[in-house]
Amino acid sequence: MLRLYRGSAICAIFCALALSSLGLAAESADSLADESEHLSVGDPPPWEDDLAGENSSFMRAIRVNTARAGQEPTTPQPEPQDGIRQALADDDRLESALTLQDQPAPAPAPASREDLPLMQQRYGTADRLTDSVRQEFSELLDRRLGILRNELGVVKYPTFEIHGLVQFDNGWFNQSGNNRSTIGEASDGSDFRRVRLGANGQVTKNMTYFVQMDFAAAGRPSFTDVWLEQINVPIVGNIRAGQWKQPFSFEVYSSSRYTMFAERSLLFQAFAPFRHIGLGFYDWQDDRDTTWAASVYRSGQDQYGDGLSTNGGYSGVGRVTKLIGYKETGGKAQYLHLGAAYNYTAPDNRTSRFRTIPEYFIGENAGSATVGTSGQALPGLLNGTPFLVDTGSLSVNHYNLFGGELFWVQGSFTLQSEFMYNVVDQTNGTGLHFPGWYAQAGYFLTGEYRPYIKRLAQVDRIKVLKELGPKSQKDTGWGGFELASRISSLNLDSNKVQGGQATDVTYGLNWYLNSYAKMQLEYINVFLKSPVSGRSTMNIAGLRGQVDF
Numbered sequence: 001m002l003r004l005y006r007g008s009a010i011c012a013i014f015c016a017l018a019l020s021s022l023g024l025a026a027e028s029a030d031s032l033a034d035e036s037e038h039l040s041v042g043d044p045p046p047w048e049d050d051l052a053g054e055n056s057s058f059m060r061a062i063r064v065n066t067a068r069a070g071q072e073p074t075t076p077q078p079e080p081q082d083g084i085r086q087a088l089a090d091d092d093r094l095e096s097a098l099t100l101q102d103q104p105a106p107a108p109a110p111a112s113r114e115d116l117p118l119m120q121q122r123y124g125t126a127d128r129l130t131d132s133v134r135q136e137f138s139e140l141l142d143r144r145l146g147i148l149r150n151e152l153g154v155v156k157y158p159t160f161e162i163h164g165l166v167q168f169d170n171g172w173f174n175q176s177g178n179n180r181s182t183i184g185e186a187s188d189g190s191d192f193r194r195v196r197l198g199a200n201g202q203v204t205k206n207m208t209y210f211v212q213m214d215f216a217a218a219g220r221p222s223f224t225d226v227w228l229e230q231i232n233v234p235i236v237g238n239i240r241a242g243q244w245k246q247p248f249s250f251e252v253y254s255s256s257r258y259t260m261f262a263e264r265s266l267l268f269q270a271f272a273p274f275r276h277i278g279l280g281f282y283d284w285q286d287d288r289d290t291t292w293a294a295s296v297y298r299s300g301q302d303q304y305g306d307g308l309s310t311n312g313g314y315s316g317v318g319r320v321t322k323l324i325g326y327k328e329t330g331g332k333a334q335y336l337h338l339g340a341a342y343n344y345t346a347p348d349n350r351t352s353r354f355r356t357i358p359e360y361f362i363g364e365n366a367g368s369a370t371v372g373t374s375g376q377a378l379p380g381l382l383n384g385t386p387f388l389v390d391t392g393s394l395s396v397n398h399y400n401l402f403g404g405e406l407f408w409v410q411g412s413f414t415l416q417s418e419f420m421y422n423v424v425d426q427t428n429g430t431g432l433h434f435p436g437w438y439a440q441a442g443y444f445l446t447g448e449y450r451p452y453i454k455r456l457a458q459v460d461r462i463k464v465l466k467e468l469g470p471k472s473q474k475d476t477g478w479g480g481f482e483l484a485s486r487i488s489s490l491n492l493d494s495n496k497v498q499g500g501q502a503t504d505v506t507y508g509l510n511w512y513l514n515s516y517a518k519m520q521l522e523y524i525n526v527f528l529k530s531p532v533s534g535r536s537t538m539n540i541a542g543l544r545g546q547v548d549f
Contacts, residue, residue, distance in 0.1 A: 158209075159201035165257060165548040167193040167216075171362040171385070172541040179528060179536030184386040186538065189362040191384075192216040193544070194256065196224065206232050210244075223305070224275060237283025240295075243305045246273040247282065247293035247319040248341045250405040250418060254458040258450075260416070261508055262520050262544045263359045265438035265488040267420050270356040270389075271401055273297070273317055273343055277305050288454035289326065294318040300348035309348040312398075317343040321405070321457035331465070332411045333449050339405035339457065346398045350427060354434060354492055355390035358526045359504050360542045388528060389492045391434075391499035395427040407459075409452070412444035430495055438488030440506075445481040448512070467514035480512035498531040520544040 173186035180186075198212030212225045227242025245253060249272045251264050268274075280295020299315040301307035321339040328335075345352075363384025400423045408415040417439040424432035442450075451460035462480065469476030486506040492499025504526050511519045526538035 155202075155205075157205070158203045160199050161201055163198045163200070163212075163549060165194055165196040166546065167195075167256075167262075168545045169193045169262065169360075169362060170543045171360055173385070174539040176537045178533060179526075179538050182528065182530050182533045182536055183388060186358075186385050186540075187362070187383075189364065189384075191362050191364060193262075193361070198225070203228070206230060226305070233281075236281040239279075239281045241279050243275050243277045243301075245275055246278065246295060246297060246315075246317045246343075247280070248273050248317050248343050248401070249403055249420075250337070250339060250407055250416070250458070253319075253456075257546070257548050258459045258461060260414070260440055260442050260482075260484050260510070261359070261486060261506060262522060262542055263357070263361065265418070265440075265486070266356050266359060266388075266490040266502055266504060267418065267436040267438060267488065268356070270354045270490055270492070271420050271422050271434075271436065272403075273299070273315065273345070273401075275305075276301055276315070277307075282456075284455045289323040290321070291455065291457045292318070292320045299345050307348060311348075312346040312350050313348040315343065315345040317341065319457075323452070323454060323457070326452070326454070331447070331449075333451065334410050335408075335452060337405065337407035337452070337457065339403075339407075341403040341405070343401040343403075344398065345401070347396055350396055351393055352396040352399065352424070353391060353393050354422070354499065355387045356490065356502075357385055358388040358502070358538060358540065359488070359506060359524055360522070360540045361385045388526065389490060389500035389502045391492050391497050394424070394432075394497065397425045397427055399424040407452075409450050412447055412449055414442045414450050416440050424494075432494040432497055434490075434492055434494060434499075436488075436490040438486060440484065440486035440488075442482050442484040442510075445483065446479075448480045448482070461515055462512055464512045464515045479514065482510040482512070484508040484510060493531060500531070501529040503527045516549055517547040518545075520546070 168190070169192075170190045172188045175186055193216060194214060195216040196212055196214045198210065200208065200210040202208050208229045208231060210225050210227055210229075212223060213221050214224050215221045223243070225242075225244050227240050227244045229238055229240040231238045233239050247253060249268070251259065252268055252272045252274065256264075276297040276299065278295045278297025280293065280297075282291065282293035284291040294317065296314070296316045298307055299313055300309065307313060319339060319341040321337060324336040324338065326335040327333065361384060363382045366383045402421045402423075404419045406415070406417045417437070419437040420435070422432075422434040422436075424434065426432065447465055448462055450462065452458075453460045464480040466475055466477030466479065468479040471477070484506075485508070487503070488506075489501075489503045491501045493501055504524055506522055506524045508520060508522045511521075513519070520543070522540075522542040522544075524538075524540040524542070526540065528536045528538070530536070
């Protein structure tokens with residue numbers, strides 16, 4: 001019986017420690033997965049300096065626990081598989097084992113007749129449990145082989161990771177009669193706002209890439225981001241070439257996965273440069289509290305990145321940010337982000353148009369129609385929510401766009417605001433001035449906060465404290481809940497241009513089922529002032545479901 005105990009105990013402990021090592025590797029892999037979402041690999045792998053220490057600790061733990069395997073149990077202990085789960089979740093057990101590494105293992109006490117029922121109860125199924133553990137170990141080993149290679153510094157280039165995003169929207173619209181006659185009919189409906197698959201990774205140790213395709217909306221599939229990046233370049237930091245979101249505006253530069261509302265503010269579609277083919281660089285100070293980025297790009301491309309122009313069609317953009325008072329302790333954070341940006345554009349064929357939707361959009365493919373009612377510049381015809389304010393086509397030499405950013409997090413409270421001012425030089429010599437701004441606030445009722453990616457100066461993924469699940473499971477509950485509100489304003493009236501003035505007031509409730517899925521419920525009051533038709537209103541109710549990985 002003692003031989004059975006000793007052999008089974010040694011096997012179970014060895015498997016537990018091996019799986020514990022794999023668990024540590026898995027934690028490193030999860031961390032790398034989170035970093036890959038930010039589309040940059042600017043730092044050396046975190047394990048390069050720590051591998052020797054971790055390996056040494058692991059081997060010492062094996063020696064100590066193997067020596068201790070001969071001890072007689074004095075109290076009932078968890079079954080081997082429970083012990084494995086505890087080892088995967090609790091690093092303190094490894095530290096405790098290391099403190100006893102120099103102590104000799106005591107000789108096993110002889111088993112008495114009274115000990116036999118306890119030993120049979122605990123180890124009577126040792127053979128069955130050992131087989132189960134061996135099978136689990138084999139499956140984990142197959143899944144984590146690539147991770148272990150990375151931990152050992154053995155990386156086979158090129159590398160790749162797959163990511164996805166699905167956003168499903170429902171919208172209900174209620175317009176006043178004057179609003180309907182001014183901008184057109186806004187119909188209720190449902191659609192897939194985004195359905196994306198992407199791959200990113202490293203070509204070599206110092207070159208990264210990202211390719212992402214979108215399968216929603218008209219004319220799709222088409223690509224969104226396609227770029228290569230040379231990292232760790234002396235003086236300039238990181239150089240990127242291809243199509244990506246240009247460095248202008250905090251809400252634009254941050255991922256749509258993490259936005260507080262389903263759509264960005266009124267300023268986004270009217271002013272901000274978005275994805276364009278360009279060449280740029282970005283970098284940060286050693287403490288990562290200050291960042292800067294700049295690029296030159298082609299303006300006026302379609303959703304496939306293509307564009308033709310015989311006059312104009314070039315732009316330049318730059319952004320600087322400063323992080324003040326960053327502090328993250330005890331599952332809470334506090335910090336203040338300030339930023340400024342500038343964008344110069346000489347538009348394609350000297351023609352520009354500034355317009356935006358009312359912060360929510362529902363559409364459908366237009367089918368055989370020759371003109372889509374939405375007017376959206378997509379590579380296919382699209383019916384849907386009409387534009388709210390619109391300058392119409394303008395003959396423009398160039399325009400200068402200035403932007404300011406503020407993002408403040410104090411525990412579970414978030415305040416975000418931006419201001420943009422567009423100075424347009426028309427070909428007839430008349431100048432136009434279009435201002436816009438928004439402010440929004442959110443508060444987590446369940447204790448979460450908004451993380452921050454310091455080197456990229458943008459929002460990170462929300463870490464839900466208790467994901468939706470049964471109470472019988474650890475760290476589960478009803479998920480995370482956030483209350484949110486926003487006001488945004490845009491004025492496209494200047495001189496003889498009568499684009500209109502719009503103000504949106506939005507109320508929202510966000511339910512985070514876990515860190516990768518959420519539901520967003522919104523109610524939007526839209527106030528429109530047209531120089532031609534006067535004032536009108538619209539009310540919008542929206543519901544979004546989202547999952548990303």
